[in-house]
Amino acid sequence: MAYEFNRIDEKWRKNWADKKTFKTEDNSTKPKYYVLDMFPYPSGAGLHVGHPLGYIASDIYARYKRNCGFNVLHPMGYDAFGLPAEQYAIQTGTHPAVTTEQNIIRYKEQLDKVGLSFDWSRQVTTSEPSYYKWTQWAFTKMFESYYDKEENKALPISKLISHFDKKGSAEIKTACSEELSFTKDEWKSFDLKKRDQVLQNYRMAYLDDVPVNWCAALGTVLANDEVKDGLSVRGAHPVIQKTMKQWCLRVSAYAQRLLDNMDQLDWSESMKEVQRNWIGRSKGAQLEFPVKGQDLGLEVFTTRADTIFGVSFMVLAPESDYVSAVTTDEQRSAVENYLEECKKRSQRDRMMEVKRVSGVFTGSYCTNPFTKKEIPIWIGDYVLGGYGTGAIMAVPAHDSRDHAFAKKFDLPIIPVIDGEASENVQEESYDAKSGKLINSDFLNGLKVKEAISKMIHRIEESKMGIGTINYRLRDAIFSRQRYWGEPFPVYYKDGMPHVESLENLPVELPDVDAYLPTEEGAPPLGRAKKWENKEGHPYELSTMPGFAGSSAYYLRYMDPHNDKALVSKEANQYWKSVDLYVGGNEHATGHLIYARFWNKFLYDLGHAVEDEPFKKMINQGMIQGRSNFVYRLKSDKNKFVSLGLIDQHEVQKLHVDVNIVDNDTLDLKAFKSWRPEFKDAEFILEENDGVSEYKCGWAVEKMSKSMFNVVNPDTIVEKYGADTLRLYEMFLGPLEQSKPWNTNGIEGVYRFLVKYWAQFHDGEKFSISEEEPTAEEFKILHTCIKKISSDIESFSFNTSVSAFMIACNELSKLKCNKRGILGPLTVLLSPFAPHTSEELWELLGHTTSINYAAWPNLEEKYLVESSFKYPVSFNGKMRFLLELPIDLSKEEIEENVLKNEETQKWIEGKTIRKMIVVPKKIVNIVIG
């Protein structure tokens, strides 16, 4: 009598592949449901047990939805362009396509072993020309579009050009790099080159000189979300600021829509919050401070218009355009020195020494338009060039950064707000937005918020400036100086960029002799022979970044083999958008912003039917590794001390492969053969209950090859079967929570499955009773179905596994092996495991039902037939407050409750499911 999971897994894996069980049809009268996993980057390390966590959850959900009568789209693919394959190519000379291909094969094998119900016929791979054709196509559309702020959507650039022909730049409201002003005659007089420059200012995909994050070690620029604390996210190499000509996407045009539409999204609050932070909307005013003795005004942005009477100096960013205009001759050399110094400090240095205050006086003054007082203009590197206008009005009394600057350079601090802790503004700034205005003329006595709106109103009235909104979100830099990415469908003619038309797409990635920059420092594509289009015009040398291919892949799954369009209207109309998106929350500021942007752009142009791509999202937590350590004597490199004894020695901690450690006990023999340098290792063991053993230390760390803590799903599947892995991963805890991988409980799940299997087998023989289940048995079943259904709907997979176990254990106690129970029970979670229902279906003559248990069918066959006559709902609770003698026993109270008139009125004709009697005579009755 054995539970042969290997045989069962294999049989069904084959069956599903042969019969294409999970192939999804587009034309169905059933309602659609689209369940999507974030597709993986196929890395050389293969899948670890953390990957399947989300896949298993989405798979259970997809199966559940299918069984509820939905036509479910549940595809999988690969985000195949990326740095690791290219780094590997640089080292070994192997073409990244080759390694990627190998990795994909391995990933597919591993995914199959977990028994996931993907429709593999729809697989997309971002590095395949048939796929990146559409990534390139979208780019060409962006190149040929601009963002109209009036209509609040992207429009074809031809529209803008005809506007320029008629009216020049007058009356246009667009998202642009800078506000330009020209007449129609001027426009007509522009030569092609000039026109091109003008248009770049408006295109959704444009070429511009921009400050970029340059990573010398990787030889490429990086997007803001690819940099953390001044280091590259991949590889942790230093990143510096540098100005380069790059392709950019005008993501900022969509800032407000990205923010607004968030309210409709069923995403976790924290996820939305991260996006809100990233977009960083701040409302305020932009106004001009006239520069003394010049016909020039300093434009500043402030969210604290109320504090204008407290402005005591101005600060410009070192890279500000104003700098040269306001620097006086006396100050010129000091300013130049300072600018030089700023350039040397990298982004990272600036971040490391946040507290360091530096700056220089320009020599000029401007006039505060309200106080009419003269205030000095300074330069300071705490003001950022890229945000707002690159210039600020400093209010040291109520802004801690301005305060620090004022202290350092001994500038006046003028309090204008009287708040709770504002007495001490000379020593410490009072930043809070509460209190009342003082020293502020017409604002005196107003609360801060009132003062802000009154001031903005006044500024607009007097035409000094306007109320405006700034976003932290910047345009995405879209060029990478790398090989393994989508080539741009861009060629240069007379030095001007043009995009290829659809019939010339895809522009295929050329072969190169090495994956490094050229000797002249051009990107690797510079090495390609004949890297030019049909007319002999040279192609763009950089490639697209990682997020390009992942920005519209969910649309492609709807219609993956279409070579006329990214997705056909019909397919898109049917599948619309993703109903459930499952993936890690680390993509909050990258992929999920870009994909939303990309989708909105396609929506504006009518290429996508829905504005938002991902309706609902669930973020599975990370599964961390549990690393093990051995302790080597510092004095003797061959001796290892058990954890309990390390206090007595000088030791060095070393990672040890978790696969040769069981329950923190080291397998000594395996350790010696693990690595050649340990073959003669000696051990100082500790004594535990009469057993001498080597205990290892442990720590929770990220799962990674270098820490030897990677657990592979395959090994679990081989040892326990796919069902155990799946149930166990779900049982581990709440899906959204990060948790360390530990196998301590896996035996419990395995034991459960063995027991469950045995319940329906007599020895080797499948054994099932045709008897009608009893009321009690049905009650167990229906309670379980109810609980599991609602748990799956709310993504509480851990409790749903528990409910499953409870039901099975209860039925097993009743020795129930009736067929009326088995079918539904198997279906509930039925991960990989038709192991019992398989034979069940054969016995019942349902062998054609490969998707072995459609929920509605079961409902008809088993549930409706036997009917829900046993209450499963726990709703309808009532509360009573009764006055009863104090010393009654529980039974007596219950009796009194039932006799009570009020109570009787309520429970008349209903079944009492549960009665709770607690001290002080409060009863809680649950009726069915």
Added chain:
RNA sequence: GCCGCAGUGGUGAAAUUGGUAGACACGCUAGACUUAGGAUCUAGUGCUUUACGGCGUGGGGGUUCAAGUCCCUCCUGCGGCACCA
């Protein structure tokens, strides 16, 4: 600094609307069957107390007949943003 989330046995964790806290599982203890047990089964297992009982959801306070759950406050941990004006 700002924002978000969390804190429950030895462990992973349950607990619809406030209603018997600790389901389920691991571990542990005892017993059964066993040559053996790292197999299987049975019973027990929050802390404390010989017992009756008392105490228990990070600390303190509050609302309530009733608080893990609601309110105030403090502490700790995790995540995000960060010279963004």
